Amino acid sequence: MNHRRRCIDKIQTINSSKKTVSRLSLVAVTVISNLVTPLLAPFTSIATPPRNPDKSVNCDILVAGGGLSGAATAYEGLLAGRTVCLTEITDWLGGQISAQGTSALDERPTQRAKQFYSRGYLELRDRIEKRYKGNLNPGDCWVSDSCFLPKDGHEILRDILKDAEKRGRGKLEWFPNTVVKDLQKSADGKIIDSAIAIQHQPAKGTPPINSLPLSQTIEDAFSYENSPRFNKTIIRFIPKQTKIVNAPKWYVVDATETGELIALADVPYRLGIDPISHLEPSSSSQTNDQYCTQGFTYTFGMEATKDPQKQTMPPYYMNYSPYFSYELKRLADFDLVFTYRRIWSPKKGQPKTFGGVKFTTPTPGDISMQNWTWGNDYRPGTAGDNLVYTQQQLRSLGQLNPGGWKGGLRNESLSKAEEKAYSYYYWLVAGTTDSQLGDGVKTPRSNNRFLAGFNAPMGTAHGLSKYPYMREGRRIIGRPSWGQPGGFTISEVDISRRNYNDEYYRNNLPADMYRRLRATLSGLEAASVISGKIDPNKAMRRTRSTIFPDAIGIGHYAIDFHPCMEKSPPEAPGNRERPGERRGAGQAYPFQIALRAMIPQKIDNLIVGGKSIGTSHIAAAAYRVHSFEWSAGAAAGTVAAFSLKHAIAPYQLVDELPKIEPKLIALKQLLEKNGNPTAFPDTSIFNQNWEDWK
Structure with missing residues (x-):
């Protein structure tokens, strides 16, 4: 016990440092982890019924997930005067721009130049610029027009929601360090009557929140019982409304990073690769492969220093070193990689060009956030290592039983991704190998230090992001709709700029599938293509994205893949990306968010936002960036408030399509x-000129 107390005291002494950034070396982080982990091992228990809630909270809108989509949902709900309850597994708002560390806004040039975004996203950008005294890009990064410190992202969003609360006369109930554990449904299963959540705080005499990485705390966070590490508060969320009849009294929005609530609610959804079809012609699989989702990433911060630093090899480094690479010769430069997502640069370096990219060289005090495909990406893709459990896996593990939910993620993969992130840092500063380019392109750069501590960029004692950056999770299958009797989904062909007239598609798709593909893209000539009156190769190709009559938001980004690896483990020597996964990658037209993609089957008061809307695997690779998440969240918050006001369920806004829906028009x-x-400028079936939208 005295040994345990001394270890805890040591961590608290480090954490109490008043330095701007706690500059723990990697070896210090490893030592602390080794000391504390055996003493505070993850607490687990057999799934038990919930104890009586400690309190009940009334909401008009319950939002699970405090990322950009969840924050945007809350923003619009508050401006509409509603009581919004917002839960988040970490203690930071913002998801991608804060807790996940990817505080570099992914944007397309034309949309950015025209400032054509949701009002809340524009406010976010404006406040970032004001925070840094007129500089939207204090990191002077080259991947984006805005790279900044994650903690500032959280604080800016906190202030935005506070102001929205005042302006709209709504009420925000904010629950950090909180997860939704159970959903209680009506007798017919169509309504979520209440939700049970768990909020955790450190037990007396234990280290603060964010002392240990997610893999060592996540199972404990989802346990009802108090543990040696955490004290728990059990919260029951219930509707605030009592007068509404014949319509939902409240709305629950799944804005989690992996679609936790859609798994808990057991509504139809997809994971991973969709089978090849005329709607998903670039798919890498003949059948559905639920285990191959895009890679996820623990980001971290590193600082350029004047003098060389002592670098300590992690004990597990050799397990991961065969993976690391600059990837391409045009990227094989340390300065280019460092400045790619540089989030703080107090002094500009010298101009430099490498691989056609112009940037300024790092100077002492510069801070880089690392998010690199052949670096700290972790890319499992088999049934034995996939991160996001499938429905079948969840059932076999008992996570869909009452009280059994533990977050739906494979803890072993989280842990290995954490090790890999530490190892990638060591490779950057001390490694000499390169798995894709061979030896001779990588030289050590030891004048850098790993940043850890509560005042460091990621706000954690261990230095890794509080939550991994998630590119893909569960995706709902919407309700049957005209033209999509199996359930609504936004597909590859709805957004891709590819013309599909090349040799691969002509030779590899079955003739009838290829004909249907060309017909889908040919608009008014579709019937003639299907009947054979027009050669599919000569049919006019639509040069815009699909226009949805129920569009309630927008987005624009390339179809960008970080594919899973072919074999397990993903870091195995000689492993390669799943063949064919990048075929669907490429440019996309400016696209829309359909309301039908946000309405799940079976449950009438569940709305889905963020990355879990109804998209295919390939389309999801574009529907995942910052501005899209905000637009989807803004739509979710507006739909919820509108539906409460008009005493109507969201599905009733679209159930008569393609007939005119008056209330849908009013919502838009x-x-x-x-x-x-809800649409980009000049969107119509007659406008086929989108080449200027870069």
Whole structure:
């Protein structure tokens, strides 16, 4: 016990440092982890029924997940005067821009130049610029027009929501360090009547929140019982409304990073690769492969120093070193990689060009956030190592039983991804190998230090992001719709700029599938292509994205893949990306978010936002960036508030399509009036000229 107390005291002494950045070396982080982990091992218990809640909280809108989509949902709900309850597994708002560390806004040039975004996203950008005294890019990074410190992202969003609460006369109930554990449904299963959540705080005499990485705390966070590490508060969320009849009294929004609530609610969804079809012609698989989702990443911060630093090899480094690479010769430069997502640069370096990219060289005090495909990406893709458990896996593990939910993630993969992130840092500063380019391109750069501590960029004692950056999770299958009797989904062909007239598609797709593909893309000539009156290779190709009559948001980004690896473990020597996975990658037209993609089957008061809307695997690779997440969240918050006001369920706004839906028109008008675009300028079936949208 005295040994345990001394270890805890040692951590608390380090954490109490008043330095701007706690500059723990990698060896210090490893030592602390080794000391504390055996003493505070993850607490687990057999799934038990929930104890009586410690308190009940009334909401108009319950939002699970405090990332950008969840924050945007809350923003619009508050401006509409509603009581919004917002839960988040970490203690930071913002997801990608804060807790996940990817505080570099992914944007397309034309949309950025025209500033054509949702009103809340524009406010976010404006406040970032004001925070840094007129500089939207204090990191002077080259991947984005805005790279900044993650903690500032959280604080800016916190202030935005506080102001929205005042302006709209709504009420925000904010629950950090909180996870949704159980959903209680009506007798017919169509309504979520209440939700049970767990909020955790450090037990007396234990290290603060964010002392240990997620893999060592996640199972404990989802346990009802108090543990040696955490004290728990059990919260029951219930509707605030009592007068509404014949319609939902409240709405629950799944804005989690992996679609936790859609798994808990057991509504139809997809994971991983979709089978090849005329709608998903670039798929790498003939059948559905649930285990191959895009890679996830623990980001971290590193600082350039004047003098060389002592670098200590992690004990597990050799397990991961066969993986690391600059990837391409045009990227094989340390300065280029460091400045790629540099989030702080107090003094500009010298201009430099490498591989056609212009940037300024790092100077002492510069801070880089690392997020690199052949670096700290972790890319499992088999049934034995996939991160996001499938429905079948969840059932076999008992996680869909009452009280059995533990977050739906494979803890071993989280742990290995954490080790890999530490190892990637060591490779950057001390490694000499390169798995893709061979020896001779990599030289050590030891004048850098790993940043850890509560005042460091990631706000954690261990230095890794509080939560991994998630590119893909569960994706709902919407309700059957006209043209999609199996359930609504936004597919590859709805957004891709590819013309599909090349040799691969002509030779590899079955003739009838290829004909249907060309017909889908040919608009008014579709019937003639299907009947054989027009050669599919000569049919006019639509040069825009699909226009949805129920569009309630927008997005634009390339179809960008970080594919899973072919074999397990992903870091195995000689492993390669799943063959064919990058075929669907490429440019996309400016696209829309359909309301039908946000309405799950079976449950009438569950709305889905963020990355879990109804998209295919390939389309999801574009529907995942910052501005999209905000637009989807703004739509979710507006739909929830609108539905409460009009005593209507969201599915009733689209159930008569393609007939005219008067209330759907009113909703779209409200979104536009509020500064939340539902279409890009000049969107119509007659405008086929989108080449200027870069």
